[in-house]
Amino acid sequence: MREKSILRLCRDFALHDGAFALPSVLMLVTVLSLLSFAVLELLFLEHQLASKEISQVKAQYAAENGIAYELSHLSAVTELGFVEQDSTYLFADGSSSRVRVHPWGAVFLIESQGVFKHCMSTRRATIGCTPHEAFENALVLGNSSHQLVFTGDAFVNGDVAIGPAGVTTGSLYGHSTPIILPIKGKVKRLKPHECPQCSNEFLRGINHYYDYLMESLHRQEQSRAVHENSRGSFQGDSVLLLPGGGVLNDSVFSPTQRLFIASIGPVCIGPRAKLRGLITVLSGDSIKTLPGADLQGTVLVSKKSIHIFGSHLASVECLAGRIWLDSGTVMKYPGILLSLPTDSVAAGSQQITIKAGVLAEGFLAMLSPSGDDALILEAGSSLTGSVFTQNRLTLDGTLRGSAVAEDLFFYEAPSTYLGWMRSGTVERALLPRGFLTPPIFDGVRDFRILEWL
Amino acid sequence: MHSLQLAAGHDAGYTLIETLVALVIFAAVALPLGVAVGTLLLNKNSDRREEALLLAETVMNRSSVADSIGIVETRSNDSFRVRKEVHRHGDLEDVQICILSANDTSKVILTLSKTLRSGM
Numbered sequence: 001m002r003e004k005s006i007l008r009l010c011r012d013f014a015l016h017d018g019a020f021a022l023p024s025v026l027m028l029v030t031v032l033s034l035l036s037f038a039v040l041e042l043l044f045l046e047h048q049l050a051s052k053e054i055s056q057v058k059a060q061y062a063a064e065n066g067i068a069y070e071l072s073h074l075s076a077v078t079e080l081g082f083v084e085q086d087s088t089y090l091f092a093d094g095s096s097s098r099v100r101v102h103p104w105g106a107v108f109l110i111e112s113q114g115v116f117k118h119c120m121s122t123r124r125a126t127i128g129c130t131p132h133e134a135f136e137n138a139l140v141l142g143n144s145s146h147q148l149v150f151t152g153d154a155f156v157n158g159d160v161a162i163g164p165a166g167v168t169t170g171s172l173y174g175h176s177t178p179i180i181l182p183i184k185g186k187v188k189r190l191k192p193h194e195c196p197q198c199s200n201e202f203l204r205g206i207n208h209y210y211d212y213l214m215e216s217l218h219r220q221e222q223s224r225a226v227h228e229n230s231r232g233s234f235q236g237d238s239v240l241l242l243p244g245g246g247v248l249n250d251s252v253f254s255p256t257q258r259l260f261i262a263s264i265g266p267v268c269i270g271p272r273a274k275l276r277g278l279i280t281v282l283s284g285d286s287i288k289t290l291p292g293a294d295l296q297g298t299v300l301v302s303k304k305s306i307h308i309f310g311s312h313l314a315s316v317e318c319l320a321g322r323i324w325l326d327s328g329t330v331m332k333y334p335g336i337l338l339s340l341p342t343d344s345v346a347a348g349s350q351q352i353t354i355k356a357g358v359l360a361e362g363f364l365a366m367l368s369p370s371g372d373d374a375l376i377l378e379a380g381s382s383l384t385g386s387v388f389t390q391n392r393l394t395l396d397g398t399l400r401g402s403a404v405a406e407d408l409f410f411y412e413a414p415s416t417y418l419g420w421m422r423s424g425t426v427e428r429a430l431l432p433r434g435f436l437t438p439p440i441f442d443g444v445r446d447f448r449i450l451e452w453l
Numbered sequence: 454m455h456s457l458q459l460a461a462g463h464d465a466g467y468t469l470i471e472t473l474v475a476l477v478i479f480a481a482v483a484l485p486l487g488v489a490v491g492t493l494l495l496n497k498n499s500d501r502r503e504e505a506l507l508l509a510e511t512v513m514n515r516s517s518v519a520d521s522i523g524i525v526e527t528r529s530n531d532s533f534r535v536r537k538e539v540h541r542h543g544d545l546e547d548v549q550i551c552i553l554s555a556n557d558t559s560k561v562i563l564t565l566s567k568t569l570r571s572g573m
Contacts, residue, residue, distance in 0.1 A: 026473075029480050036484045043499075050499040054506050054563060061513075065568040072545050072570060093566045449573050 052119065058095050059121040063114030065089065066097025067123060070110060071447045074101070074127075080439060082205025102258070103209050105299040105317030106338045106365075106438035107450060109258075109278070126315075128334065128436030128450040131402075132196040132443070135386050137161045138185060138428035140404040142195045146419035148408065150182050151175045154395075154421035158402070158428025159185040161194065165419075172412070175422055185428070196404060196441040198367055198390065203440065207340065210301050210319070214284055217241060217262040245285065248273045269293045269311070278453070284344075287320070289313075291328060297453065303344040315451055321345025325381075327357035333385070334450050335362030336438060341369060348372035354397065356380030363437045366391055375405075379423050384430065386437060395424035401431035501532070505552040505563040508533060516548045518571045534558055545570050 066089050073087070074080065085101040095116040102109045107128050114121045134140050138158025141148050147165040152175035160167065160183055167187050171177045181187075217239070237258040245265025251274040252259070259277070261267070264284035269275070271292030280299040281287060287302045289295065291310035298313075300306050302320040310328030317336040322345060325331065339350045350373035352366055358381045366375040366389035375389040381397035386404075393405035403426060409418045439445050512535055526536045529552075536551040546569045554560040 028477055032480050032484050036488050039488045047499045050502045050506075054502065057506060057510065057565065061565060061567045064573070065566075068545060068568040068570040068573055071573070072543060075544065091566065093564065448571070 055117045055119040056121065058093065058116040059114040059119040060123070061114065062091060062095035062097045062116055063112040063121045063123040065091060065095075066099040066112035066114060067110055067125065067449075070099045070101065070112070071127065071449075074108075074447045075445055080199065080202055080445065082202055082209050103206070104278075105280075105301075105319060106206060106336055106440065107317070108439075108447075109453075124453040126334070126450040126453065127447050129439045129441075130446040130448060131386060131435060131437050132404075132441045134161070134194060134196050134404050135402045135437075137188070137404075138402055138426045140190065140195060140402075141408060141419070142190070142404070142406040143419070144190065146407055149417070149420045150178050151420060152422040154178075154424055155182040155184075156426045156428075157184045158426060159188055161188045161190045163190050170420065172417070172420075172422065174412075195406075196388070196443075198440055199442045203340070203367060206319070207342075210282070213260070214262070214264075214282055214303070217260070217282065218264050218284070242267065245283075248275070248281075251276075252279060253277055269295070303342050305345075322349065322351045324351075324353045325355060325358045325360060327355045329355075329358045329360070331358070331360040331362060333361035334436065335360060335385075337362070337364045338438070338440075339366045339368065339373070339375070341367070350374075352376070354378060354381045354383060356397075358382070361385055363388075365389070365438070365440060366393075367440070374409075377424065384432075385435065386431070388437075388440075392418075395421055395426070397424060399424065399426045401435070402426070402428055502562060505533060506565075508535065509550045509552050509563055509565045512537060512550050513548065513565055513567055516550075516567070516569065518546050518569050520546070520548070522546075528555060531555060533562070 069089050070087060082103050084103065087099045088096065089099065090096045095114060097112050097114045099110065099112045104126055107126050110127050111122065111124050138156050138160060140161045144163025145165060148160065148162050148167045149170040151170045151172045167181055167183065169178045169181060237260060240259065240261045242261065242263035245263050245267060247268045247270050248261065249270030249272050253276045257278065259279045260282060261279060262282040266285040267281055267283045267287045269289040271290045274294045275298045276296045278297060280301065283302045285303065286305045286307065287300050288307045289309060289311040293311040295311065295316050296314045299317045304320065305322035306318045306320040307324045308329050309326045312330050313335060314332040315334055316331065319338045319340060321339060321342045323337050323339055337352055339352050341350065350366060350368045352364055352375045354360060354377045356378045360382065361384045363385050364375060364383065364387045366373055368391055373391045374394060375387060376394040377383060377397035377399065379396040383397065384400040386401045387393060387399065389405045392407045392409045393403060394410045395403060395408060396410065407418055408421055409416055410420060410422055436448055436450050508529055520539050522539045522541050524536065524538045526534060529535050532555050534553040534555050536553060538549040540547045548567050548569055550565045551561055552563040554562060
């Protein structure tokens with residue numbers, strides 16, 4: 001009975017719904033086909049995304065590989081100039097990288113763009129060198145005719161390299177006289193040429209590079225032009241000109257490209273200023289940062305002086321004739337202070353002074369032709385890093401690292417004591433192993449990553 | 454049987470409907486089946502490649518300049534085998550990580566290459 005009724009229904013449907021059945025079936029087929037294609041498309045997209053993810057990783061590795069190759073290439077170059085370089089590397093897996101090296105303060109900024117298929121990845125880092133072998137010692141006194149004299153609380157934990165005059169203790173009014181030599185390490189005879197020599201070519205390169213930048217900016221300032229993404233020496237970079245000087249009192253962020261803030265006059269970085277990223281502040285006069293200013297990754301270049309009044313610095317480089325770090329300043333690694341001879345600073349008046357109450361990490365160097373220039377670490381200051389001076393060093397503060405100086409001195413009225421140390425301490429073992437310096441010394445350089453950006 | 458013969462005998466234009474119904478039945482069965490097979494193949498392949506990438510990156514991140522030179526092959530899990538090749542030239546070290554199928558070691562799923570240098 002039941003079978004019969006179903007057959008009847010089928011027969012009725014076939015006889016009476018002829019016009020309706022065909023469109024319905026076609027629509028159903030179309031909908032089903034579209035749905036199937038959509039699902040397959042979605043799956044194919046997922047497949048493509050997985051492939052793209054792999055390509056992206058390969059592009060990133062290509063960028064890093066480019067940096068590795070460029071570091072190896074730079075380490076093999078004996079006559080290193082302070083110039084921009086551009087290289088392209090092709091790798092066996094089909095990826096490639098374009099590597100550009102720019103001068104960045106006293107070090108280099110390396111930018112690598114890795115490409116694999118249609119994916120691109122950029123890596124950026126600052127690079128420095130492993131320290132010269134002289135910095136293996138805690139203290140190196142280059143002047144072979146001077147004796148190293150310890151008085152007061154001066155103490156060295158590490159090896160001391162010195163000329164034939166040797167080491168002794170001395171009595172000075174107001175200071176205790178050490179009973180034994182306050183050296184926990186070996187006293188070594190300084191061999192000829194053991195003291196690091198500054199690469200003149202590199203120093204000329206630094207001066208020439210920043211002089212050229214200043215000159216270009218001065219020309220632009222005279223024409224009262226403010227350029228964004230200008231051409232010439234600032235190709236691809238941004239330039240902000242402050243005619244006659246100015247105050248930076250707001251946040252400036254430049255995460256993706258280099259920004260040059262320049263003036264022929266003095267520049268003041270105010271207490272609310274936060275400078276982050278690849279920013280270079282250039283001044284034909286002086287640069288001042290006030291308490292509360294916060295700088296990260298910034299390069300300060302002045303023809304005259306840089307005065308840091310209790311600011312917070314991280315990965316900041318200061319290049320000027322005269323540099324002061326005032327009480328309350330915190331400078332985090334990799335900080336670099338470099339005193340260079342400039343036309344605006346009289347011979348013999350170059351200076352780097354680290355005041356009491358400063359906490360600094362990094363590399364300090366005084367490069368000067370005159371014997372009167374001084375690098376001073378005041379009592380109560382603390383530096384984790386290395387110090388190099390072609391002239392005299394007053395070492396009254398705490399140095400967790402090493403010092404290479406042509407001479408040591410301090411002044412107590414009415415005399416200047418050459419070769420003396422009265423209250424400074426040097427702890428060589430506390431210098432971190434990965435510490436790097438700018439590539440300012442002659443000889444074999446081993447370039448490494450100072451900081452990934 | 455008799456009634457079925459009757460129905461077929463009297464419906465002259467029934468062939469089109471029959472064809473369409475057959476088409477619908479075919480579409481309703483074949484298309485989801487195709488989608489399911491596609492899903493199985495593509496999705497499984499994508500997941501597998503992503504898993505292989507993660508494994509390759511992990512092995513690569515663990516690599517350092519101090520690693521011994523040569524070829525080392527290890528079985529990672531039921532799905533993959535990892536072949537690591539290290540070659541040194543000058544101060545650079547080329548590291549190549551190959552992720553192979555555990556069942557068929559001639560089938561390379563993914564290869565990553567990286568150049569290492571001390572201090573990077």
